[in-house]
Amino acid sequence: MKNLILIGFTLLFVSCTSQAQKQNEKAKIDKKNMNKEINYSVQKTEQEWQSILTPEEYRILRQKGTERPHTGEYNMHFKSGEYHCKACDALLFESDTKFDAHCGWPSFDQAIEGSIEYKKDTSLGMIRTEILCASCGSHLGHVFDDGPTQTGKRYCVNSVSLNFKKDEE
Template identity: 60%
Template structure:
C-alpha cells in the first residue's frame, strides 16, 4: 500500500511539474465572488459524486491518464459537470499526453482565471464562470496557434455529442 501511495505521489508531482507554466495574459485581477449558480456545500455533495465534489469544489485533481475524456475525440461540446454550462468545443481539443483532457481555447466568457500558488508553483487556475467550480489549469505551452493548453480534469466535464447531419 505504501508503495502504491508513493507511486501515486511521484506520478502526480512529475505530472504537475511537466505541466507547469504561467499564462498571465488570461489572469483577471478582479476576483469573482458571486456566480449565477450557487449552492451550499451540502447541496453540491447531494448532486456530485465524491470524486467530482473533491475536484470541482475542493480544487482537487484526478490521477493522470485515468479520466474518461483524456483520449476522447468525438464531435460535440464539453460542459461543466456541476452546472451544465458549455465550456469547450470538441474542435479545440487535442492530445497533449500530459494525462488530462487538453483544449487550446475555451468558449468566450465561460472561464474565470485565478492565480494558483499551490505546490510551490505559480499557475493559472481555471474555474467555471457560471458556478465557480474548479476545472484545472491553463498553460502557455500549447502546440497550436493559440499557444494555450487548458489542462482539465475529466470528472469536471460532461460531454454532449453533436448529432450527425443527414446525408442524402
C-alpha cells in the first residue's frame, strides 16, 4: 500500500513538474523575444495614424495610454468571436480565451500565436510586460503571470485597442 501511495505521489509530482517546465519554457521564449526590433508589416506615419484613429484611440494605441478601468466596451463582453487590433485589424485573441479577471479591463489567457510583441515596461515605477500588436506596433495593454487558467497568463487589454468580430452562425 505504501508503494502505491509513493508511486501516486511520484506521478503527481512528475506531472506538476512537467507542467511547470512547459510554462517556464513559454516564459523564456517570451523574455527572449522581448524588446527585439521588429519591422512591422503595417507601417504608417504618426500623422496617418492620427487621421484614421479617434483622439482616444490614438492616445492609447500610439501613445501607450490606458483607459479607465470598468469603462471599456469589451470588459464584460462574452460573445463568441474574434478580437482584432483596432489600428490594423490583425487577429489578436479568440473569445474562448477571454475571462473575467475582475480587474476592469478585458482579459485573455492566450493570444493568437505570433500576434503579440512583448516589451519590458518600467513606466510608473513598475516592471511590467507591455503587449503590442505584432503587425503595427500599437499598444494593447500588458500581460501578467497571475492568470487563473492553465496558461497562467492574464493579457490585460484596453477595449479601445480592440475590434470585435462576431462568429457567423
